[in-house]
Amino acid sequence: MPGLISPVDCLHLTIEIGGIPIRVNTTDADFLDMLQNRYAGFVGSSEHAEVEFDVDLFTPGFVDPEVDVRVTQRAGKWSLERGDFRAEWEPARRAGTIRQSANPYSIDAVLRIVHTLVLAQEGGFLLHAASAIRNRKAFLFAGVSGAGKTTISRLAPSDATLLTDEISYVRKCAWDNAGKHDHGYVAHGTPFTGELAKLGENVSAPISALYLLAQGPENRIDPVAPGHAVRELLANMLFFAEDQELVLRTFHAACEFVSRVPVSRLTFVPDARVWEMIG
Amino acid sequence: MSRLYIARNTRVAARKLDGEMMIMSGKDSTLFTLNKTATIIWQAADGATPLDEIVERQICPKFEVEPAAALQDAETLARELAAQSILDLSEDPILSANSQPASPPAGEMR
Numbered sequence: 001m002p003g004l005i006s007p008v009d010c011l012h013l014t015i016e017i018g019g020i021p022i023r024v025n026t027t028d029a030d031f032l033d034m035l036q037n038r039y040a041g042f043v044g045s046s047e048h049a050e051v052e053f054d055v056d057l058f059t060p061g062f063v064d065p066e067v068d069v070r071v072t073q074r075a076g077k078w079s080l081e082r083g084d085f086r087a088e089w090e091p092a093r094r095a096g097t098i099r100q101s102a103n104p105y106s107i108d109a110v111l112r113i114v115h116t117l118v119l120a121q122e123g124g125f126l127l128h129a130a131s132a133i134r135n136r137k138a139f140l141f142a143g144v145s146g147a148g149k150t151t152i153s154r155l156a157p158s159d160a161t162l163l164t165d166e167i168s169y170v171r172k173c174a175w176d177n178a179g180k181h182d183h184g185y186v187a188h189g190t191p192f193t194g195e196l197a198k199l200g201e202n203v204s205a206p207i208s209a210l211y212l213l214a215q216g217p218e219n220r221i222d223p224v225a226p227g228h229a230v231r232e233l234l235a236n237m238l239f240f241a242e243d244q245e246l247v248l249r250t251f252h253a254a255c256e257f258v259s260r261v262p263v264s265r266l267t268f269v270p271d272a273r274v275w276e277m278i279g
Numbered sequence: 280m281s282r283l284y285i286a287r288n289t290r291v292a293a294r295k296l297d298g299e300m301m302i303m304s305g306k307d308s309t310l311f312t313l314n315k316t317a318t319i320i321w322q323a324a325d326g327a328t329p330l331d332e333i334v335e336r337q338i339c340p341k342f343e344v345e346p347a348a349a350l351q352d353a354e355t356l357a358r359e360l361a362a363q364s365i366l367d368l369s370e371d372p373i374l375s376a377n378s379q380p381a382s383p384p385a386g387e388m389r
Binding site: 225226227230231234239244245247248251252255258 | 290292304306308312
């Protein structure tokens with residue numbers, strides 16, 4: 001009965017954050033438009049995707065805001081669940097599905113989780129931190145809500161490129177240094193925004209320093225002991241998975257990062273002079 | 280009197296940072312920091328060396344303490360670490376224990 005069958009257009013776009021392209025397939029043109037606006041600057045043209053998600057939209061119903069996110073792995077398949085979405089992802093197939101209503105928040109949460117899982121495999125991570133590039137070097141400013149991430153982002157001078165005011169994207173990079181294998185860390189811009197509600201620039205630079213933010217009566221930078229730096233780093237990492245191996249990998253990633261990147265306490269008063277100490 | 284053998288639990292990760300031994304439990308993501316005595320016990324916990332020998336050879340000379348008192352403290356400590364699933368305890372050698380160094384040179388940090 002060919003008359004009863006009508007073709008369904010499969011629409012897609014690729015969201016490329018941190019150099020990792022994730023393709024999203026949908027049949028809803030309005031949802032696609034919303035994603036294109038939401039991730040403007042991060043929509044890639046790459047046909048090759050690290051991960052491909054089919055999005056199945058349903059009519060929004062009651063969502064329990066108290067339901068925590070659950071990320072579990074079984075037989076090589078990740079299951080991501082929260083009150084407002086349910087997703088599955090099979091890394092071996094590079095494919096998955098997302099079931100959610102047509103809103104930008106659910107898919108944003110799925111993308112954050114997927115990126116943490118991808119990064120954890122290679123020693124990288126997402127961090128509750130603002131970040132910016134100045135003089136071709138990236139600086140991270142970590143802290144919990146209220147520590148000053150948005151404030152320091154807002155105070156950034158015109159020669160600084162804001163990568164994010166909320167969630168920093170950290171990748172481990174290896175290179176050959178005069179015939180010797182070496183590695184360091186690179187910060188990428190993200191569309192994950194905080195109070196500033198301004199998307200970061202989709203650029204990257206080697207990380208020069210991580211500052212643990214504190215607000216105080218004067219601008220000062222104090223050294224932080226490695227053990228304390230690891231504790232603070234772990235406390236500010238985004239980590240969702242109930243997975244023993246990944247927990248241990250993340251711990252090693254934090255230790256490696258602290259061994260390679262200077263970590264200091266940055267106490268600042270909320271005015272632009274604090275940036276005289278950075279860069 | 281039975282001897283106590285101790286082995287590092289394989290479901291934890293450990294790194295020594297600036298002389299401070301940090302241990303992450305893979306089970307519940309709890310982060311532990313060991314003091315000097317606990318660090319010595321952790322590093323020596325190969326499953327084959329009895330605790331009294333570890334105390335006699337590594338703790339008594341370093342801290343100038345009586346062997347009997349030191350062993351009692353070490354046993355208490357070892358049981359506390361076992362309760363946190365950091366160490367495994369047995370009255371027999373723990374053959375499956377990891378014989379690798381507790382914290383490889385790569386784990387040493389400034």
